[in-house]
Amino acid sequence: MVRFALARFGAAVFVLVSISVLVFLIFFATPGVDPAARIAGRNADQATLAQVQAEFGLDQPLPVRYALMMKHLFVDRDLTSFVNRGVLVIPQIVHAVPVTLSLVLGAAVLWMVVGVAMGTLAAAWRGRAADPLIVLVGVVGVSIPVYWLGEVVNLVTQSRLHDSVFSWVPPLGYVPLTQNPAQWALRLLFPWLTLAVLYAGIYARVLRSEMMGALDEDYVRTARAKGVSERRILIKHALRCSLIPIVSLFGLDFGALVGGSALLTEVVFGLPGVGRLTYTALQNLDLPVILGTVLYAAFFVVLSNALVDLVYAALDPRVRHV
Amino acid sequence: MSEPLLEVEDLRVSFRSRRGTAVAVDGLSFSLAPGEVLGVVGESGSGKSVSMMSMLGLIRDPNCTVEGSARFRGSDLVGMADKDLRVLRGRDIAMIFQDPMTSLTPVYTVGWHIAEQIRVHQSMSKARARARAVELLAEVGIPDPARRIDDYPHQFSGGMRQRAVIAMGLANNPSLLIADEPTTALDVTTQAQVLDLLRRLRRDHGSSIILITHDMGVVSQLADRVLVMYAGRAAEEGPRQEVFHHPRHPYTWGLLGSVPRARAPRVRRLPAIPGSPASALAVPSGCAFAPRCRFAHDQCAERPPLAGADHLDACWLPRDRRHELRHSLDEVATAAGDPGQQSIIVPATEEFE
Structure with missing residues (x-):
């Protein structure tokens, strides 16, 4: 039974990592979509776009970007909403x-x-x-x-x-x-x-x-x-x-x-x-929040x-x- | 003769349905002495299981009516309140069923099942019930019972499961064990082991056994008396030797004739009883077997009584000519070579003497 439990949780961790990769790819590697513009929200100015570029390492290769993303989410927990300027995402979910x-x-x-x-x-x-x-x-x-x-x-x-x-x-x-x-x-x-x-x-x-x-x-x-x-x-x-x-x-x-x-x-x-948080984020196209809630839901x-x-x-x- | 343990008289079980009343058991009478093994044989649907289950109140269908009487040690089981019947079930009368694969609740261990059986009827501590369960498993020949007791039913093979079910049945030393096709779902080797077990059980515990089967081979190995049922009625009843060596009812002839014999002349095809079993919705008012009987005559329109002293049969044919008539059947079978025009209904004999 203990072995079964360990095996089951090992599988769960694997699924979670896969989901995070998948979600990351959907948000950051969908062809024809500029992730910076998405994250920055509608009608963002050049300065914001540049800030997003730097923060998410959008000029770097995908694996680095994935690592940066995870760092923002789980290590520094400083993922910020650009739509609601400067509001941190993680505390909202918490x-x-x-x-x-x-x-x-x-x-x-x-x-x-x-x-x-x-x-x-x-x-x-x-x-x-x-x-x-x-x-x-x-x-x-x-x-x-x-x-x-x-x-x-x-x-x-x-x-x-x-x-x-x-x-x-x-x-x-x-x-x-x-x-x-x-x-x-x-x-x-x-x-x-x-x-x-x-x-x-x-x-x-x-x-x-x-x-x-x-x-x-x-x-x-x-x-x-x-x-x-x-x-x-x-x-x-x-x-x-x-x-x-x-x-x-x-x-x-x-x-x-x-x-x-x-x-x-x-x-x-x-x-x-959380449902309502997602709902509002969807209405404002607040991508970082959506990213956070999707991972949380998964x-x-x-x-x-x-x-x-x-x-x-x-x-x-x-x-x-x- | 001693007081019978079970005396069934004119048992009648019918089911109301949209298409009319189906009579599953129609005036069945027999008695069973203590320590006796009664083999009940007949085709599927002949009312073997239904008669036994109805006596024990195991038929829960609200459309079912049970009439007649079945006195077990003097008290009538038919019409007894379920509360009182429940006390007898599993304590004095144990019943085991055909399919050992599904007859145990899959989420509990084998030991749990046996302990439940014990503790329903006796106040006994869990630890003692468990110890007793180990004993019982050992008795029915489960190897390493102290360990296997914690196994779940799916970890047991079919034969082991049937043995575990028998162990459960034996838990309270019942004076009557009703075994409903206990060997049908098992392979031949396992069948022999289970039959051996039943034989030992009768020797060691002196229990009476009612063995329901469609397998003439099983009956010939174990039964003292044989009851042949057709369409819910007794066709023939008597001591095993008598029924096997001097069968009197044409239906019994058919049943015995469809069993291949090692030392008999070789037949091209096993003889079968023509026609199909009578529907419980429309049992003929006369002899139920008449439509399939080669020797049916005018008198068969009237229902024959079950007559005789120790060896009884329900047939109008003259007693003294029976042997000759049966012989003529054998000749037809060996000579005809092509009984193909007969519709094929072989009484399901999956295994042989």
Whole structure:
């Protein structure tokens, strides 16, 4: 298992280095594009262009440029945005990460608990009225666009019913956990719920069908012939085996969300997370910021996939000895 | 004769479906003495497995109805609450299934499975259950059981897995073991080992065994009595010697005739029973085998009772002419040379005496 973990992380590091090279090439070696003009932003003057030229070593060969770039990113951490003159890129990302992590982690806990509970109950109650009802709730959850649901939630909690039922709801925005844990949770409550609705629906459906399959397996029949109780069969045998695909799904979704896919939720609820940072940078064509966030997103996707593989191996003994 | 361990009377299992009611088991009766091995043979779909599974409440289909009675040590299994049935399952009656590849939950070790079996029915510490599991694995002939106990099912070969499943079945010393095609998925050498194991089990533990199979060879090696099923009904039942040497039902003739014999005259092609098995949706009201029977006559429109003293059969043919009639079948097979016009339904005999 330890060897498997080391091998898996070795592979992850390799993927990360490859991604950084790839991203670098896209930004600095796309034919017909002058990277200096791109980095400097629209309508930059000659002095700025020259500064960019020098800072990124644009007159030097590619490997040197790559090394310089990485030095700016990870060693000196002085990559500067030229669009917003002199604003350092790395601190922006560092500030945005806790916001996104808070949002996605909280939502993930919610959707895993709700989704797994719904899927398991639907499978346990198959053939009864509750099963299609749960499925229906799940479909509704999946079908509602996050930005629309978020806006409606805002409309209700911040405006229409803010004077009566929802007077306890704080204004939009983010309060760090270290500063005021209660406010942190309260402000994130509706973003969590909004984001979780979609994923809970998806996970409930996937888990339900996985469990239906598992309950028809021979090993469930064996367990029954052993005299094992229905509840134990459901949880120890069927659910345990059905969780394996759920975990891989979770890894993909979680990595992508932390990497910036929570953008819509962040924008709607005014949360200054990575998604929103990328979004603003894209609007201003702020290349250094985009470069930073893309690498950051890749890092999280790769990391969460590596973690998923480890959990996968822990859950499924058949994977371990590959 | 001692009190039977299991006495099944007029067991009837039917499934409601869109195309009508499918009768999978139709008035099956038999009894099993303690320590006896009963071989249940028949083609696929003849109701062998369904009858056993229905008694144990293992058929979860809400469209399934089970009628009749199956008294195990005097208490009726049919209609027993699942809660009470669960106590018997795996403790007094163990059932093992055909495919050892899929009958263990893949994410748990073999030892975990056996320990679960023990701890569901007895309060025993984990450590003791584990020690017992090692014993059981050793008993069924798994080499180096103390180490292999922590292996996962996928690390076991098919034969080892079936042995592990049998070890699991034996964990609580059941008085009845129902083995549903325990050797079908295994290669011939492994089959012999598993049969050996079952034989030993009966000798050492005195368990009764119901051996479900479509393999006449397996039955001839192990069974005391043989029950031949066709279309959910008993066609013939009797002591093994009797059924093998003096079979009375034309269906049994067909089953035995389709097994190649080493010392018999060589046939160009193995005789097969013409036609295909009766559909459970439309079992003939008379003798179920009549449409495929060479000797069917007018009386077969009426359902024959299972008659006889120790060796019973359900057929209208005159008793005294049976031997002669069966012989005429053999001659047809050796002489015809081209039974090709018969539609080919060989009772799936994958391995031979």
